[in-house]
Amino acid sequence: MKAVYENALKRIDRIPSDGLKQIIRNISAENSIYEAALNSTLDGIIVTDLEHNPLLINRSAEKILRFVSWTQDLTLWEQLSDENLVTFFRKSLTAEENIFNREVSINRPSGTRVISISISTLVSEGKIAGNLIHIEDITEKRRRDAQLRRAESLAALTTLAAGVAHEIKNPLASIRIQLSIMRRILEKRYLKDIEPIFHNISLVEQEIDRLNSIVVDFLFAVRPMDITLIRDRVEEVIQEVVELMNHEAEEHRIALVTQFEPALPEVMIDRKHLKQALLNIIKNAIAAMPEGGTLTISLSTQNDELLIAVKDTGIGIPEELLTKIFEPYFTTKENGTGLGLTITFKIIKEHNGEITVESAPSKGSTFTIHLPIPQPEQKSLPKWDDGLKVEASHTEG
Template identity: 80%
Template sequence: MKAVYENALRRIDRIPPEGLKQIINNLSAENSIYEAALNSTLDAIIVCDLEHKPLFINRTAEKILKLPSWTGEFPIWEQLKDDEIVGFFRKTLLADENILNREISLNRPGGTRVLSISISALLSNGRISGNLVHMEDITEKRRREAQLRRAESLAALTTLAAGVAHEIKNPLASIRIQLGIIRRILEKNCNKKTESIFHNISLVEQEIDRLNAIVVDFLFAVRPMDITLIHDRADEVVREVAELMSKEAESQNIRVITKFDADLPNVMIDRKYLKQALLNIVKNAIAAMPEGGTLTISVSVRNDELLIAVSDTGIGIPEELLAKIFEPYFTTKESGTGLGLTITFKIIKEHNGEITVESSPGIGSTFTIHLPIPQPEQKSLPPWEDGVKIDGSHTED
């Protein structure tokens, strides 16, 4: 007890009624604060006397145990509804056991809830005057832990698979070399019998190349990327990709159009990776136009973003598949690995950018890469200078 109240108690006969009223008011105010604090905590708290009858049950405990009303006349277990807890409380309280973090599951309409319960002696003035029960709903905590464990084991599995994929690459390379040697030997001793073998060798070579592409793409998708972003010209990368793919496009009756805004600003890119991302998108666009069509690649500025848009007049993507195309291994192609857009997505994220898709089946698709334009100068401008062009890097409106 606080010294001030002990003092008051010693000379209670001499305190005038006004003074007593004041002391009781103070006590009541203090009591309200303690009660409010105990009722506001997310932990459930029950205080019992020596006969295990409840003296206090806070709001969270009332909610968890579904005890809207309770009485101090009977032991706590006689007032509980969940069989698992009734038995546990009776046994531990009667045995005066101290319990630390015992987990008990309760069936609730929304699903099973897991409680962690601790029971200890309630000490008052150096004496045991009852029990303190502390309960915590750890359902969410357990769920998060399980999720983390799953993610960790998935990461371990991915590392393992990456190791195996890496080990597959070397023997594949030597099988390819040996096949080349066999082909050359046969070419030297070519006769009617060996002729048909060339066809078989070509098939094996194609399959090796396919397997190699799967392994390379897989490794690229799962490995951390060593991206180094530098202030550079993304439009030059776009020109390179357009030039690289133009032959393939033309051979499939596809017209390639490029459009560039004037005075394009530099952005933070890693040329090698951006090229890879763009190539994946352009290859998909070409594959989407088996009957020929038009491939348009444009680079423009909108607000504080550089936009690289790749449009095709191909088969388009049905609405229900749009959400899936970036998922690993999603493919509608017979010989696709379904990793192209996964890798592209990862690269663009590493560039702090976004990628968006618009598509109409039968009309075509547009994949747009959004890259942030670094604007340190604009940020440091005083407010009255807002909107003034300072580096001349923006296009004319």
């Protein structure tokens, strides 16, 4: 295009005014495109002359560097307020060095922002005409990168830890078996003075069991759960759980009561996992009633949800701890792992459900699991069906 204009310039005296108008219109249209392109890019672009005064500052550059207004009569750095930017531009522009992606931090009331700046020489018609400056606000990108790195290293760490936990499980089981064998041999051969040794063996066994539960809970908490939801009866799951816990409840002088609303709907559950979630809650409830009490498991419906409520008459949970109890490793027990409720929470989330707690210190606590009741699919007719119906009634009538 430039050659066309230069030719026109040579014979400008001979161009009729209509022709001149057209040429100016063309130049103006071309200019608007350049301007629009420059102002649409998210990259900040600045062009300076040989005196380092700005010739052009595009909209993104204005935004990133917070220019309210600027002039061609002062150097770029004289028109900036941020100390770091002033120093950076004064030094690098006067040194006439090319710079690639230098990061400069600037302080804003909203926090520190990281700006990446490149400076290259602007060459026009074979001569150095100034500088082309490219700037980019990389604060968000930085944040995302850091987040990603953190998530990646956490995932790697989790895999590693799960591997170690898994490796601990087998020798632990083997140690436990060897201890039982030793106990039996001792019982047979040295019946007389081995009472103290039995005591030691029991302690070791307890410690092994504790280690085992830490490892098992940990693995349960970190491993991805493979949950398959199918339509099933929760009352049957509860019946199974009650049978499993009856003996332990009796030992702790706790009455186990179930209350089921009639005609309960089926919901989408994974039996094995839901059972685990309930067992964790029930074990906590039993632990919360050292003097005995009543454990009530009830099933009811409310709106579109099936509610499983586990109520104890135990020590209760202080209000300030209610938000903490689902956190991994939060425990108030000497021998707790603090993972039981974390696992329960994860399982219920996988069921698209919710879990809520109500508690009054020294009165007891109620853990309620909310599970969505599948709704009958509503047959939505395609739009044009309405039209057909109207037509049909026309012909009938």
